[in-house]
Amino acid sequence: MESLTGWGRTAPTLARVERPTTVEEATLAVLAAGPRGAVARGLARSYGDAAQNAGGRVLDMTGLSRILDIDLPAGTVTAEAGVSLHQLMKVLLPLGWFVPVTPGTRYVTLGGAIGSDIHGKNHHVSGSFSRHVSSFDLLTADGSVRTVTRESDSDLFHATVGGMGLTGVVTTATVRLLPVRTSLMSVDTERAADLDELLARLTTTDHRYRYSVAWIDLLAKGGSMGRAVLTRGDHAEPGQLSPAQRRDPLAFRPATLPAAPRLLPGGLLRPVTVGLFNELWYRRAPRERRGEIQKISTFFHPLDGVPEWNRVYGRNGFLQYQFVIGLDQERTLRRIVERISRSQCPSFLAVLKRFGQGDPGWLSFPAEGWTLALDIPTGMPGLGGLLNELDDEVAGAGGRVYLAKDSRLRPESLAGMYPRLDDFRRLRAELDPAGLFTSDLARRLRL
Amino acid sequence: MKNALGDHQSLLVLGGSSEIARSTARLMVGRRTRTVHLAGRPSPELDASAAELRALGAEVTVLDFDAADVDSHAAVLGKAFTEGDIDVVLLAFGVLGDQAEDERDPVAAARVAQVNYVGAVSASLVCTQQLRGQGHGALVVLSSVAGERARRSNYIYGSSKAGLDVFAQGLGDSLRGSGVQVLVVRPGFVHTRMTAGLKPAPLATTPDAVAAAVLDGLGRNAHTVWAPGALRFVMSGLRHLPRPVFRRLPI
Ligand SMILES: Cc1cc2nc3c(=O)[nH]c(=O)nc-3n(C[C@H](O)[C@H](O)[C@H](O)COP(=O)(O)OP(=O)(O)OC[C@H]3O[C@@H](n4cnc5c(N)ncnc54)[C@H](O)[C@@H]3O)c2cc1C
Secondary structure (H helix, E strand, O other), X not given: OEEEOOOOOOOOEEEEEEXXXXXXXXXXXXXOOOOOOEEEEXXXXXXXXXXXXXXXXXXXXXXXXXXXXXXXXXXXXXXXXXXXXXXXXXXXXHHOEEOOOXXXXXXXXXXXXXXXXXXXXXXXXXXXXXXXXXXXXXXXXXXXXXXXXXXXXXXXHHHHOOOOOOOOEEEEEEEEOEEOOOOXXXXXXXXXXXXXXXXXXXXXXXXXXXXXXXXXXXXXXXXXXXXXXXXEEEEOOHHHOOHHHHOOOOOOOOOOOOOOOOOOOHHHOOHHHHHHHHHXXXXXXXXXXXXXXXXXXXXXXXXXXXXXXXXXXXXXXXXXXEEEEOHHHHXXXXXXXXXXXXXXXXXXXXXXXXXXXXXXXXXXXXXXXXXXXXXXXXXXXXXXXXXXXXXXXXHHOOOEEOOOOOOOOOHHHHHHHOOOHHHHHHHHHHXXXXXXXXXXXXXXXXX | OOOOOOOOOEEEEEOOOOHHHHHHXXXXXXXXXXXXXXXXXXXXXXXXXXXXXXXXXXXXXXXXOOOOOHHHHXXXXXXXXXXXOOOEEEEOOOOOOOHHHHHHOHHHHHHHHHHHHHHHHHHHHHHXXXXXXXXXXXXXXXXXXXXXXXXXXXXXXXXXXHHHHHHHHHHHHHOOOOOEEEEEEEEOOEOOHHHOOOXXXXXXXXXXXXXXHHHHHHHOOOOEEEEOOOHHHHHHHHHOOOHHHHHHOOO
8 A cells, every 4th residue: 555645745545556567457457446446647747636546546557658659640649648748748859749738747647638638838729638639548447448539439538538537547549749840939928017917918919829828926916916927939940940959959858957855944935935936036037028949848847847846845735726717707817816915825926827718528627718826835824715715706707626736625616617517427327337436536526 | 535725524423422522523514524423322412413513514424323332333333434435533432430439339430441441442443444444534532631640539530541542542553554543632621511510620621622622633643632732741740740749639
């Protein structure tokens, strides 16, 4: 038995971890699961308890990490579910292909990307990960493996993408790739002095960029509440590179720094220190800079440069709160930002993004609108009450919180946020009547 | 399941009409706990306790449980676990007895030991086996400062709590690495029905204060809490007093 947590390092529970390296081993592990069931786990980058299963089995899928086929003319890759996006980038970039959607870390697996139906900075252009998945193989509770496409098995497809591993174990998947001519990014950076300016800029100019995100200072108050730095960009064209860069335009060399120290003094995570940091960070950003050439790792995955940065939050761990509400809900968004800013929540750099059209996954998170994500140490006084209030605001505005980041939502808030929850439950009851696939998240939220 | 903020969703109370248990349950339901199983001997207090928690929004089931009837424990308590995981088990039953009476009536004295110690041993083991299978959860055992040192005035009760306390410490150690926490709670004099009419000792406390200490201990993943906290130091002084001196203290 091993003690497991998610990325936020909260609420550990014990499970028997299986490490299959073949589909046969995975099948045997599922069939032998016993009354506490089983769930798949990738690189455990979900913040909460989605990839934990107290008292039961957890299938660590990272041993199933072979790339099975790259169809260059078609621009697709077929790989085992435990392959990481990092591995895929290493292999695919030199060939002139990029993953269609990447989250803020490359260290997620293909299975985890499907299980959470992840989104990236290109959501307004490309939608979520599932939009680019043409098929996957799913190991179900009866021990059989089915090939699922949205055409052949629409319900199962849409229950599985974003389904948090609760319909079965994805063993392999085929994904359509994005052609790129360089492994570098051309990035525009600008500052927005307050929330109104930020929303206006994102609304009027986001469509010019494939990738867009805003880092927002949630500790700033008064006139500068919601001040932010926008970073938006595109894959660079060879013509934009320096002669040195042009020699090897598709090189992929992410930088790594030493790991974060094990425990930082808790005193650092106070509004004053965090506020100071945010201030420096805001001032450091250029008022406006165009066409800066950055590495993929710098633009998409700045935090991956510091291995185990989650330890910075100390023993009590932390959580991430991410929600989405409709574009017409700007007033609610403003109220929420105000509420967070007033609470002086010690959050380093929160992220605001404008989502495009959502995809039809039943528990898929993204929907057209504004999404805000912020990290918060769990030791913050009054945090539970604050987040419950925010949940109510979000649900009241027809929005939802992201299950891959959740570690504390009340089960009664769920149905209002995910209108297809009943369909999801019905399909699971049919496909897996004994409830073999389950997780701490599923138990906590009664999924 | 416990969430990232340490809030619990389900609670099983053994000794559901105990006032400390009631306070603790009320406090937990006020936060996040929605499922409560109240185990105890059928009584108006037990029903009142259930009604009170239902009014606060909890789903409550009442289980007919007799601490002294150890043969029934596995069946009765096992049932609570079949409906879903239990995050916290609160072992709160116990009888104070009547020291003077019990000294005259050995059968009555044995009954105090039977409920407070023997029943608790069996019930704790039944519950922790289940918690171990779940891979998470906590057992909270209500011990007492009375178990810290034999006192002329209540050594029968005190010795039963002493046995329970040592048992629970060992149980906690045996469960290290299992995902299960055992929290021993040592309240001092608590104003309750059980102590009504008795002369309050110094540092007397209330069920609500003990409940707060329980939740604090759970949150810190502690193995022991004293209520009030100052008792820890008082008792560590008293524990080492020579017997002749201790005997003469007015306690
Ligand atoms: C720094 C950081 C930045 C992030 N940024 C973003 C972001 O920008 N956008 C975004 O969408 N998310 C983001 N995330 C969240 C992350 O993308 C998701 O949690 C993702 O699911 C993690 O993948 P994983 O392989 O680590 O999966 P895990 O965390 O191990 O598992 C996640 C879920 O997927 C299921 N799962 C895993 N493998 C399989 C499989 N083979 N078959 C079926 N189900 C499976 C699990 O059961 C679980 O429910 C971020 C996380 C971090 C730590």
